[in-house]
Amino acid sequence: MFDVAKVREDFPILSREMGGKPLVYLDSAATSQKPNQVIDAEADFYRHHNANAHRGIYTLGEEATEAFEGARATIARFFGVEDAARLVFTRGTTEALNLVALGWARPRLHEGDQILLTEMEHHSNIVPWQMAAKATGATLVYLGLLDDGTLDLSDLSAKLTSRTKVLAITGMSNALGTIPPVRQLADAAHAVGAVVVVDGAQSAPHLPVDADALGADFFAFSGHKMLGPTASGGLLGTRERLEEMEPVFGGGDMIREVFPQDATWNDVPFRFEAGTMQVAQQIGLAAAVAYLSALGMDEVRAHEVELTRYALERLTEAGATVYGPTDMAIRGGAVSFWYRDVHPHDLAQILNEDGVCIRAGHHCAQLVMRRFGTPATSRASFSVYNTTDEVDILIEALAKAGDMFAF
Numbered sequence: 001m002f003d004v005a006k007v008r009e010d011f012p013i014l015s016r017e018m019g020g021k022p023l024v025y026l027d028s029a030a031t032s033q034k035p036n037q038v039i040d041a042e043a044d045f046y047r048h049h050n051a052n053a054h055r056g057i058y059t060l061g062e063e064a065t066e067a068f069e070g071a072r073a074t075i076a077r078f079f080g081v082e083d084a085a086r087l088v089f090t091r092g093t094t095e096a097l098n099l100v101a102l103g104w105a106r107p108r109l110h111e112g113d114q115i116l117l118t119e120m121e122h123h124s125n126i127v128p129w130q131m132a133a134k135a136t137g138a139t140l141v142y143l144g145l146l147d148d149g150t151l152d153l154s155d156l157s158a159k160l161t162s163r164t165k166v167l168a169i170t171g172m173s174n175a176l177g178t179i180p181p182v183r184q185l186a187d188a189a190h191a192v193g194a195v196v197v198v199d200g201a202q203s204a205p206h207l208p209v210d211a212d213a214l215g216a217d218f219f220a221f222s223g224h225k226m227l228g229p230t231a232s233g234g235l236l237g238t239r240e241r242l243e244e245m246e247p248v249f250g251g252g253d254m255i256r257e258v259f260p261q262d263a264t265w266n267d268v269p270f271r272f273e274a275g276t277m278q279v280a281q282q283i284g285l286a287a288a289v290a291y292l293s294a295l296g297m298d299e300v301r302a303h304e305v306e307l308t309r310y311a312l313e314r315l316t317e318a319g320a321t322v323y324g325p326t327d328m329a330i331r332g333g334a335v336s337f338w339y340r341d342v343h344p345h346d347l348a349q350i351l352n353e354d355g356v357c358i359r360a361g362h363h364c365a366q367l368v369m370r371r372f373g374t375p376a377t378s379r380a381s382f383s384v385y386n387t388t389d390e391v392d393i394l395i396e397a398l399a400k401a402g403d404m405f406a407f
């Protein structure tokens, strides 16, 4: 049974006050808060086991390597992957997507090839593909959005063709909350021989994810959005695709042998992990996925569905325009809205006076903003520790801001 009061006890930051008001943190899509279990795992590593991984053959070095590789296995398993070598550690989603664009796509793309994206992608799943396209002569093609924030699939067969080499798609939109039909699109992409890259930055923290069942050749995720430390996360790939990928960074531990003019590469995944890695952070992320697994991802999802449904109802009643789908089966807990005629930046500032943290801006999704004809939105986003009482506080604070700013 999911007990939010008990969950909240694990997050020390939630007992903070902001200007005498309880902290109401509604910006988990930007980064989540961290439970004691994660903070303690990272601190314990530094206190008792700190050494560089894959280097020292003394006991402490072996402990560090064991903990780091143990973290790899735990995190891969969280995503349904038993072969830990299929997980390349990165600082997060952006680095993981750039790794695929540079190491896998760029050496393979040619003039006339196409990369299929959607208009709801985060800039991290657009710009690396633009760079790859410019370098190779490939072009970008976009699936558009319907008014309800879902994908317009009416022209899918014209856009997904034998020219498509990559389908890069989000598992959940950070700007609209939309959960696109990734498996259906992955099957269609595979049928034309394209490789499927899933941006899991928002789906990994909030949905049960099995990377293989999703049809992902590559699945990128950020630890800091799923209760883990900053600079943790990674790229899951199929063995075949990872073996094909070129290293992007050269340096320590990614080599097998180095000669004056050349070098040979270490095995997957180490050939993609040049230099000292985020050892403590990935160990912290393993504690985060253990925490999420103990809660149960189905329970996490059910909790967030309930909160989001309540937030959509209350925001709509309060006169806000809410973007994105209203069907909870295809939406997550990132709720973008426009409240009366108050600019999101003013709104975020006023809400801050009541201890309420929301995000205002384009959310690194300018194509979404352009599609809906707005320069910015206000966004409340939820995680395991949020409550319906906090939604009520948000709504009260909105009314106050409306009285101050709205015409």
Ligand SMILES: Cc1ncc(COP(=O)(O)O)c(C=O)c1O
Residues within 6 Å of the ligand: 029, 030, 091, 092, 093, 094, 095, 122, 124, 125, 170, 172, 173, 174, 199, 201, 202, 222, 364
């Ligand atoms: C959908 C999506 N993709 C990618 C990213 C980038 O994640 P990171 O900054 O952790 O690399 C974000 C972060 O907001 C996101 O929401």
